[in-house]
Amino acid sequence: MASKSKGLLERFRDGEVVICAEGYLFEFERRGYLQAGTYVPEVVIEHPELVEALHREFVHAGSDVVLAFTFYLHREKLRLIGREADLERLNRAALRLARQVADDTGTLMAGNICSTNIYDPTDPAWEPAARAMFKEQIEWAVEGGADFIYAETFFAYAEARLALDCVKQYGNGLPAVVSISKHRGDLLFDGVPLEDALERLAEAGAAAVGLNCGRGPSTMLPLLQGLKDKIKVPLVAVPVPYRTHQDSPHFMTLKDPDGNLAFPLDLDPWLCSRSQIAAWSARAYALGVRYLGLCCGNASHFTRAMAEALGRQPPASRYTxxxxxxxxxxxxxxxxxxxxxxxxxxxx
Structure with missing residues (x-):
């Protein structure tokens, strides 16, 4: 077992950057072990050896965090595929794999919760249902030995705030990192401006707040520039590694030359290069971002490029x-x- 690394809050206190590799859903879909559309990570019990190997690969490439593959392992997603009975088994298996790799490599292990897909401001029943979903996943993460909880990919402030409140209530004191996925326009789905949402989350006790998914580096950077002097906790930036642009700031609206939506299976032509990821990582760091990663579409070579852009030499740098x-x-x-x-x- 490797020696235990410093905790998340200690790293932030010391001004360090935390790299957290994501992108498990897309990577396992590309490899043929996960279905696009439903995006339920059944692979954690069907092929646990592959999940463990990808955890190790991301650490080898420079990730400071082993993120438990519990994204979309919530009750609503499993209901859609008729596997609610496997909910706890899947979550505990994913947490166990992540904890083992984190212990072996001396990295941090994060529990992961995300948007529930049941947020509906016209139906007050969404909130207690979402609370119950967050509660069970957070409690399993605590029992599974998580060092912190990463709550991500929220489109409405109300759901992000509920997730944070649940981490505070059920997380046994674990720090919470909370990030929002920003679509086109000035407001989140519930009409709250992005800046206000992140400021409120920080004031409510999140250890770090920011943006993840949806936007590529070039269309996330302007948002970060507008936030850097206004957010009083460490800033999070976890874009997708796709070349989004002003006319299509979100990767779900990128189109092929014939005008067809490229998401999710035909996005390859828009992948960033390693040098583009490295350049963006350096710029994000210069803006003050202290929690960095890549979301859907990430692979270990991108994580290595990010780490090296920050002056690190992870084990994978032997083969740079x-x-x-x-x-x-x-x-x-x-x-x-x-x-x-x-x-x-x-x-x-």
Missing amino acids: ADMTKHAYYGTDPALIKFNTEQVRKTKF
Whole structure:
């Protein structure tokens, strides 16, 4: 077992950056172990060895946090696929895998809750139902040894605030990191401005607040610039690694050349490059972001690029590209000169 790392609050207190790799849903869908659309992570009990391996891969690439794969493992999602009876089993399995990897690697382990998909301001019944869903997942996370709770991907302030209140009530004192997913326009789904929502969450006791999912680096950055001097707790930034733009600030509205929606299966042409992720990470850090990650679409090479942009050398950096030894583009004097000279002469 690796030595225990500093806690989340200690890291924030010391001005450190916490990297948290996400993107499990998309990665397992790409690999053929999770269904797009329903997006229920049944893989945690069907192929637990693969979930454990991806946890380890993300830590190898530079993640400071092993995020339990309980995103969308709530009662509403399981109801839709007829597996409510497996709710507790799935959550506890995911938490157990994350805790084991965190213990082995000396990293933090986070429990994970998210939007319930039942928020409806016209129906007061949504709140007690959502509270019950948050309560059970938070209590399982506490029992599973989580170091903090990450509450994410909320589209309405009311649901984000309820999630935070539930962490405070049922989380046995665990810190809460809370992030909102921002669509087009100035207001969240319940009419609250983003800045106001995050300020209220910070004042209510969140350890860190900010943005995740939906927006890519280029369309999340302007929002962060507007928040950096107004949020008094560490700022969270976890974009998707897709090249969203002004006309389509959210990856769910990106379209292919024929005008068809690319989400979720045809987003590959919009993936960022590693250098773009590295450049964005450095800019986000310069703005004061202290909780960084990547959401849907992330993979370990992006996490490594992020870590290296922050001056780190995770274990995966042993294999960072060294083009000086490339047979054709390299500069090492031991290379065969004929090959390198041909590249300079030839137009490939």
